[in-house]
Amino acid sequence: MPVHATAAHAQPTSSVAEATAWDDALLRRYDTSGPRYTSYPTALSFHDGFTADDMAQALERSNASQKPLSLYVHVPFCRKICFYCACNKIATKNTSLAEPYLSRLDREMVLTSRHLDTQRPVQQLHWGGGTPTFLTLAQMSDLVDRLDARFGLSNAPDRDYAIEIDPREADVFTLRHLQSLGFNRLSLGVQDLDPQVQAAINRVQPRVLTETLMDEAHRLGFRSLNLDLIYGLPFQTERRFAETLRQVIELGPARLSVFNYAHMPTRFAPQRRIQLADLPSADEKLAMLHTTIEMLTQAGYVHIGMDHFARPDDSLAQAQRNGTLQRNFQGYSSHAECDLIGLGVSAISRVDDIYAQNPTQLAHYEAALDEGRLATIKGLRLNKDDLIRRDVIERFMCDMVIDLDAIGQRWHIDAADYFATAFERLAIAERDGLVQREGLRLSATPIGRLLIRHLAMAFDTHLQRQDGQRYSKIV
Structure with missing residues (x-):
């Protein structure tokens, strides 16, 4: 699996910058539901x-x-x-x-x-x-x-x-x-x-x-x-x-x-x-x-x-x-x-290119182990697109900056073309001052850091298949 890039990462944001960037109306407008991205796909x-x-x-x-x-x-x-x-x-x-x-x-x-x-x-x-x-x-x-x-x-x-x-x-x-x-x-x-x-x-x-x-x-x-x-x-x-x-x-x-x-x-x-x-x-x-x-x-x-x-x-x-x-x-x-x-019960593993989850019910967890088998009840093997997007979302969530040109080189893709839909989804957020774009480099602004979940959602191709599913509010 590709290693993470270390070149593009954010410096701590000062309290002055955070304070001057605060905008109640903007935050309320973007306070919708969305994943926390402790994994991708979720x-x-x-x-x-x-x-x-x-x-x-x-x-x-x-x-x-x-x-x-x-x-x-x-x-x-x-x-x-x-x-x-x-x-x-x-x-x-x-x-x-x-x-x-x-x-x-x-x-x-x-x-x-x-x-x-x-x-x-x-x-x-x-x-x-x-x-x-x-x-x-x-x-x-x-x-x-x-x-x-x-x-x-x-x-x-x-x-x-x-x-x-x-x-x-x-x-x-x-x-x-x-x-x-x-x-x-x-x-x-x-x-x-x-x-x-x-x-x-x-x-x-x-x-x-x-x-x-x-x-x-x-x-x-x-x-x-x-x-x-x-x-x-x-x-x-x-x-x-x-x-x-x-x-x-x-x-x-x-x-x-x-x-x-x-x-x-x-x-x-x-x-x-x-x-x-x-x-x-x-x-x-x-x-x-x-x-x-x-x-x-x-x-x-x-x-x-x-x-x-x-x-x-x-x-x-x-x-x-x-x-x-x-x-x-x-x-x-x-x-x-x-x-x-x-x-243990409900525990999730992230190994190689998979996620695997144990049963959330104790009786089901016990029954699987009593039968001499791993307790995995569901999971997912990631395809190449999932792995690429996981790389993007994780680095963006962690660094508050993402260099998609580096992502393209790492994964041997034309990043501008591959993420064209994501750029379209981010256009309004860019206009509202949540993210700054310089070529293929995206940086969350101080207020964008608070809404990083929303910015990451632009790269998520699984969301459209999860209609009606409930996530917590972003803010």
Whole structure:
């Protein structure tokens, strides 16, 4: 597969430029629904004609590349449901229920590793959920031991081993244990520090819980800390969210993810507990986004793109400057060119030229593994056009700049002709000042960075076949 170009990449946008570019009316006009492009084609293009055998063949093909591996492990258990949640999870307080799940995970690892050259280094490891810290310390140790036995984990200083943490379900002993297991990056769910907002989303989490964990993580030398925030939740206002941001800036995380809450109660049952009347208006949400960008950039954070911010010395910002930033199912990643293997219920793999997804229902996941086969239930093998467009969309989403002449040389195509339709689709966005075009080089303007999903959609040939499918709003 072609390597990414490193020549065309964006420099951090200053807070002054972002502020002067702000245009409420323009943002409202472009605030339609669209993919987040954690993959291209997106998961809506996956089909059940793609089988476990296809996944096994892709794993074997991938060995020739000798790319490092990235492992994602989905832990679906939560002790309590947060009402905003759209993740695949199982609510329970009984940690013994995780035991049969860990056994199935191990079976999946064994079946997967049979097709892999396990000398390939595991450069990246990510535990998501659910709440991975739902597991007991002994269960966490067991899972790491199994991963190491099947794939061989790394102790290299540049490894990126991350875990998502609910500060209500972890303490300083948890962090010390995670460090001993090899984790060096933490992502803490905060969402909002306002007590009324926390009560409305069923996530009461005093600041002291987050602050205590962050202090301990710094003492232990964790390389990077990420905090997750969400704007658009019930009872939030621009003023109140600014207070949360002020406190978060005081805490000084290396990275911040500030997500737009997508209210889809017909798809996600917990969201039915949130009253529509309690949600902020579209104008209020825009004001929150504006304040977020203004406050974080003034505090020294680089706006990586969309909902991600990082300190200039963090590996995420460094990767963007180097043109090696990648986008995957966990968002932006500093480790490019890994084959991603997803383990667990609902997990998605990106290996060689395929995507493969496991069942979202636990019973279906268990049944497949109990039959001795990989749990793949659907997926997609990319054709050449998909691979070309994935290259374009990923680089545009990561660098905010795309040199289509370089793309043409890399893929041996006449880029001007190949992307003629995309240029037509981008004409209005160019006229509105979202993108600047110089020959075959496209650069997102400061306001275009906020609408990068819209700009990327110009290159998407699968969208027209997804009529009626629902994506979240772009802003």
